[in-house]
Amino acid sequence: xxxxxxxxxxxxxxxxxxxxxxxxxxxxxxxxxxxxxxxxxxxxxxxxxxxxxxxxxxxxxxxxxxxxxxxxxxx
Amino acid sequence: xxxxxxxxxxxxxxxxxxxxxxxxxxxxxxxxxxxxxxxxxxxxxxxxxxxxxxxxxxxxxxxxxxxxxxxxxxxxxxxxxxxxxxxxxxxxxxxxxxxxxxxxxxxxxxxxxxx
Numbered sequence: 001x002x003x004x005x006x007x008x009x010x011x012x013x014x015x016x017x018x019x020x021x022x023x024x025x026x027x028x029x030x031x032x033x034x035x036x037x038x039x040x041x042x043x044x045x046x047x048x049x050x051x052x053x054x055x056x057x058x059x060x061x062x063x064x065x066x067x068x069x070x071x072x073x074x075x
Numbered sequence: 076x077x078x079x080x081x082x083x084x085x086x087x088x089x090x091x092x093x094x095x096x097x098x099x100x101x102x103x104x105x106x107x108x109x110x111x112x113x114x115x116x117x118x119x120x121x122x123x124x125x126x127x128x129x130x131x132x133x134x135x136x137x138x139x140x141x142x143x144x145x146x147x148x149x150x151x152x153x154x155x156x157x158x159x160x161x162x163x164x165x166x167x168x169x170x171x172x173x174x175x176x177x178x179x180x181x182x183x184x185x186x187x188x189x190x
């Protein structure tokens with residue numbers, strides 16, 4: 001699993017590097033309508049605690065991915 | 076008078092271009108891009124573009140980060156036996172809360188707001 005993620009990451013990195021090489025600036029077209037991200041999900045307290053605990057580890061292990069301080073205090 | 080107006084327009088165009096493209100960073104940094112107001116945290120636990128125009132390296136960085144974040148969320152979903160959308164919602168909530176004031180976060184309606 002970890003290996004696959006790494007390989008995919010490397011492949012993606014190469015592709016992105018190639019894309020970046022030909023176009024110094026990429027214009028991101030602003031959509032006419034605001035982007036709707038429906039996040040009105042009901043989360044049971046018990047489930048939330050479980051996910052929170054796992055996320056603590058994930059955030060702490062990948063500070064560069066989440067841009068949060070190393071102390072991991074995001075609660 | 077006419078010359079003055081032309082200069083003013085030229086200056087404005089130059090400023091707009093400068094602001095749109097931004098400084099070219101050798102390697103884009105998430106924290107820097109966020110503090111520059113180019114990108115922000117979304118309620119689904121991913122990063123999104125706040126600005127209409129972003130430098131290619133920032134765009135590449137955001138895509139890489141989102142792909143890696145998704146993989147992490149997927150693993151959490153598997154470990155906890157919960158739905159991916161729920162993991163993303165909890166992560167998004169925490170990341171939006173952790174965002175320092177002055178930076179952009181996306182609200183539930185999909186609009187960027189400055190914290």
